Amino acid sequence: MNNIVSFKSVQKTYDGETLVVKNLNLDIKRGEFLTMLGPSGSGKTTCLMMLAGFETATHGEILLENRPINKIPPEKRNIGMVFQSYALFPHMSIAENLAFPLKLRKVSRSDIESKVKRALAMVNMERFASRMPGQLSGGQQQRIAVARALVFEPSIVLMDEPLGALDKQLREQLQFEIKRIHEESGLTVVYVTHDQSEAMTMSDRIAVFNNGIIQQLATPAKLYDAPENAFVANFIGENNDISGVIKTIENGICHVETESGDTVCSSNFQSLEVGNRVSVSLRPEKVTLGIRDENHMNCFQAKITDLIYYGDHTRVMMKACGKESFVAKVTNNGAIFNHKIGDMVKIGWSEKVCCALQ
Numbered sequence: 001m002n003n004i005v006s007f008k009s010v011q012k013t014y015d016g017e018t019l020v021v022k023n024l025n026l027d028i029k030r031g032e033f034l035t036m037l038g039p040s041g042s043g044k045t046t047c048l049m050m051l052a053g054f055e056t057a058t059h060g061e062i063l064l065e066n067r068p069i070n071k072i073p074p075e076k077r078n079i080g081m082v083f084q085s086y087a088l089f090p091h092m093s094i095a096e097n098l099a100f101p102l103k104l105r106k107v108s109r110s111d112i113e114s115k116v117k118r119a120l121a122m123v124n125m126e127r128f129a130s131r132m133p134g135q136l137s138g139g140q141q142q143r144i145a146v147a148r149a150l151v152f153e154p155s156i157v158l159m160d161e162p163l164g165a166l167d168k169q170l171r172e173q174l175q176f177e178i179k180r181i182h183e184e185s186g187l188t189v190v191y192v193t194h195d196q197s198e199a200m201t202m203s204d205r206i207a208v209f210n211n212g213i214i215q216q217l218a219t220p221a222k223l224y225d226a227p228e229n230a231f232v233a234n235f236i237g238e239n240n241d242i243s244g245v246i247k248t249i250e251n252g253i254c255h256v257e258t259e260s261g262d263t264v265c266s267s268n269f270q271s272l273e274v275g276n277r278v279s280v281s282l283r284p285e286k287v288t289l290g291i292r293d294e295n296h297m298n299c300f301q302a303k304i305t306d307l308i309y310y311g312d313h314t315r316v317m318m319k320a321c322g323k324e325s326f327v328a329k330v331t332n333n334g335a336i337f338n339h340k341i342g343d344m345v346k347i348g349w350s351e352k353v354c355c356a357l358q
Contacts, residue, residue, distance in 0.1 A: 004030040004156060004188050005051065010060035012046050020046050022212040024060070028190060033182050035191045035199040038209030039235070048158055048192045053077050065155060075104070080149030080157035084164045086141045088133040094120070094144055095129040098151045105152055119151040122181055139170045146178065156188040163198065175201050196236050200224070208232050224283075226269060230357045233281035240287075242280040242321050246272055246356065253297075254356040256280055260322025265297040265351040272356055282354040287328035289316060289345055296348030302326060304343045320347060
């Protein structure tokens, strides 16, 4: 699969001193759904705006379809754009909103009509062509915004927090709608969000940003199961973050002495060394409660401090390994959950399901 976009050593500063984006090198594959994910101020939206042409790179080069676009104005980049605010023209009908970018491109009237119908069909909104934006719900308006970004058949579509203004149920529904459109059309989508569950649901690959740098670029599964540093481990999904110092390393397994004096054994993905201060990343669903033997390399006593029922699982809050808020997730699969707050319980997990990170 060839690349449709390449960022080459791109930097961005607004004040001439602080770099918002630091030496970004990123290739986006044709037809993929790539999400730029990170906290506010991490540089993800600035990267999207530079690709769109609304911001200029301070240093470096951006290529689209193998040609430099730094000096090409936004309207000539053939890029579709979807914003959180919908940005529909309130005085135009839905059909007129979709026709607008086509008229700017001097498309014939007959072609405009067919392209508008096709774009509305993609988002299942054909019967709303004559409505005004104010007559639609927020979710319907966002569908129209997506259709308008697709109507002129761009080479790539950029989406900047497009679902941020919607309620949870509608947001999840539109996540699947947008993913369906991507898969059916073969479009390249670059999506910006700070919502990690949204990114995990929709993306082929995710670029996790922090302080203007991509911390890791990988599939959702790899980010979750094999994070490359402590920031990614804590930002993607829920995580038990156990601090300590590596005392020994045997057969690729780190023996980490925690602040409470316990020893936690973990995988060594980063080729760390004895004496390194690390954070052991452990997902809550990997923890087993009530183990009857000590065959687990990691086996500890814990005190249950809270139980929260979520329907499909129960969150068990504990004091363990020196942490006041150690979390386990127990699947509610019909078995009787017989623990209560205040109980002492033996917990365990394999050294293969946790990793020492810096």
